[in-house]
Amino acid sequence: MALRQLDEKTVTTLVAEATAAPSMHNAQPWRFRYVTAEQLLVLRGDPDRAMPSSDPDNRALHIGCGAALFNLRVAAAHTGLMPETRLLPEPRDPLLLATVRLTVPSGPPRDQDDLVRLQPAIRQRHTSRHPFADRDIPQEVLGALRDAAAQEGAALLLPGPWHTETVLDLVHDAESRDTMTSEAREDLERWTRLGPEADIAVDGVPEYAFGPRKRDGKAPQRDFAGRRPVADRGATAFEHTPHLALLSTPGDTAADWLRAGQALERVLLEATLADLATSLTSHPLESPDLRPLIRDPVSGRGHTQMVLRLGYGPRGPATPRRPVRDVLEIA
CATH class of the missing domain: 3.40.109.10 (NADH Oxidase)
Incomplete structure (x- = not known):
């Protein structure tokens, strides 16, 4: 695997795709930091967006951040990058949820096609709170x-x-x-x-x-x-x-x-x-x-x-997302 210098536009696009993920009450409880020298994206939980009454142990916060992490993996694969993911890399820092090193495959990317195939659905997916048809799913x-x-x-x-x-x-x-x-x-x-x-x-x-x-x-x-x-x-x-x-x-x-x-x-x-x-x-x-x-x-x-x-029914409207500049720091 080789490192490829990523420009700010590419990193911003990856994080924008990541943050299209669902989260409890659309609180968007994530923060990203890109460490340029290491080609490393760091995902942290945002305690200011936690829900002490309904999610006291931050289970839902982790699930929302996990969904964002998966979108990031899909977006990276679609860009031709190989995302190398580590979960909870620092036990003493429980809100440091994951790191993703973005590398360029030395040959044909392995096991990436299944991720790339999903990329168009990132922006199409919305939560629908409308009635669905009484119809069987194949x-x-x-x-x-x-x-x-x-x-x-x-x-x-x-x-x-x-x-x-x-x-x-x-x-x-x-x-x-x-x-x-x-x-x-x-x-x-x-x-x-x-x-x-x-x-x-x-x-x-x-x-x-x-x-x-x-x-x-x-x-x-x-x-x-x-x-x-x-x-x-x-x-x-x-x-x-x-x-x-x-x-x-x-x-x-x-x-x-x-x-x-x-x-x-x-x-x-x-x-x-x-x-x-x-x-x-x-x-x-x-x-x-x-x-x-x-x-x-x-x-x-x-x-x-x-x-x-x-x-089967209406997909529902898109819900708002914070600007990437509010959730991404580039160092």
Whole structure:
């Protein structure tokens, strides 16, 4: 492998692709530093964007940063670079999440085609909080999504009907808790953007991305408005048989969370290329007593890191992103 001097434009483009990743409440909890002499991109978690009420151990922060890391790997491969990634390289610095050395392959790049293929989906992928069609997803598509998770060391479980009902009940329980306790609403209200603020936001979930209120149906859908009024927001029926998928990892450490984030983004990009709309919910995973109940009741193995909703429908609007200059330092 050889180093190639990267210009500022290339580094900025790589980080812009990375930051198109999803994160809890679109808080974008990442910071990047490019060390020019070493051709090294350093990824750090941003504690100012942590969520002490709903994510006290920073699990969701790690997952969001892991998703950004995967996008960075895809963007680097698309540029002809070989990303050499290390997770948690300094145990005494827990918010130093990963380093990525960008090298030029000496020969034909190995195992890069699968990453390059996903690059167009980075900008096409959006979280959709709209109804999906009550339509089956082909088994070959579901198999490709399972394989995508496995490539990153995670598992994607497609629950059967009664397990799906259990997950939906747990989502409902989590929603009910939010309405009863002000602490549960603190993070959500901090990261939602209403009224004129939505038009100029660079982070958070703006009201135009809330989607309609659920009038009927069983889709797990967090209502970001809560009890707050949102102008011109109607209600509609959602699917009665939602297609859910549970992403899990064997362990539940910081490294597992980062792998889960990379697996999550690989699955989402694969789904986007297959013309699927996607949304995510971590709602019941934010409660220590509810989270273990979501895991596969048959095998009882693994730790659920995310609940995905898949289907055919509108992809939803793009949500805002911070300018790269606000998240990237070049040294």
